[in-house]
Amino acid sequence: MHRRHFLGNTALAALLLPLARGTDARAAPRGRLLPPPLNKGDTVALVSPSSAMDEPFDLQLATEAMQALGFKVKTGAHYANRYGHLAGSDAERAGDLNAMFADREVKAIICARGGSGAARLLPLLDYELIRRNPKVLLGYSDITALHSAIHAKTGLVTFHGPIGAGSWNRFNVDQFNRMFFNRELIEYRNIADAGDELVQRKNRTIPITGGKAQGELIGGNLTVLTALAGSPYLPDFSGKILFLEDVSEAPYRIDRMFSTLKLMGALDRIAGLIFGECSECDPGDGYGSLNLAQIFDDHIKPLKIPAYRGAMIGHIRQQFIVPVGGRVEMDADAGTFRMLEPVFQA
Structure with missing residues (x-):
């Protein structure tokens, strides 16, 4: 479902930088907390x-x-x-x-x-x-x-x-x-179906920087996440696997939001990045625009951490169910990630 645009500009994010850096200590939980499992009839x-x-x-x-x-x-x-x-x-x-x-x-x-x-x-x-x-x-x-x-x-x-x-x-x-x-330790791998194409086009993953990384997942919608900058409602990014998606955002807005994550110190602390789908994120009319590939090259490649894009996460009909706080291993070359531990109480 579409959500409204409510992210402020990068200048505001810069003003919030001191608060953002202090967020982790104020928001640190006492430890990871697992929900009870579900059963039919609940x-x-x-x-x-x-x-x-x-x-x-x-x-x-x-x-x-x-x-x-x-x-x-x-x-x-x-x-x-x-x-x-x-x-x-x-x-x-x-x-x-x-x-x-x-x-x-x-x-x-x-x-x-x-x-x-x-x-x-x-x-x-x-x-x-x-x-x-x-x-x-x-x-x-x-x-x-x-x-x-x-x-x-x-x-x-x-x-x-x-x-x-x-x-x-x-x-x-x-x-x-x-x-x-079933409470499986799921491996998240995009559907491989070329349809009537000679080579698969839909649901392709694209490495940004190859390699593997382990960590707890945090993230979600890029616009919503960056709008929390400077608040006590962001988790600690240190050593985490950040997953992101968005919808109906021009590339210049995506660029601005990655700048916000950079300015608040979040990108420098993550262990890996999984970018899902950015639906309806085409450049608008005018003098031209950065494309998403260039934005990833500018903001993500210099981090030298495993990163890929195209995961089935986002405003799409078929989507992964991702445990926020679950521990995973990602493989940027293969375009996959897998759960390493149960996410329900025993």
């Missing part, structure tokens, strides 16, 4: 922490999808509300999240959609409550704000992947079953 909650649904019928489809996966469904008290473009007031949306983390019957929280507005909730979330009641949280795009803040404040492993009202196609359902029901 109750899951549908919440709307970001934008309101464009088509109200999509909320019914989200409920039906969760039921088809084998769950009972609870919905947030305000998940169908609307306040401007948002799914209710900040207090209502944060209240639904806190209530579902507190509800002992609920075993997972599925975000109905992304859009914009989740960052507004971060000061209103009860992180001690979340720490005491760890559970699966699933969503992507604007939900990056929740993944980042909850992991930074509690250490909880959350999951970047399909939203409730998104496409539950065969690939996404298989990812869900392998992650949550």
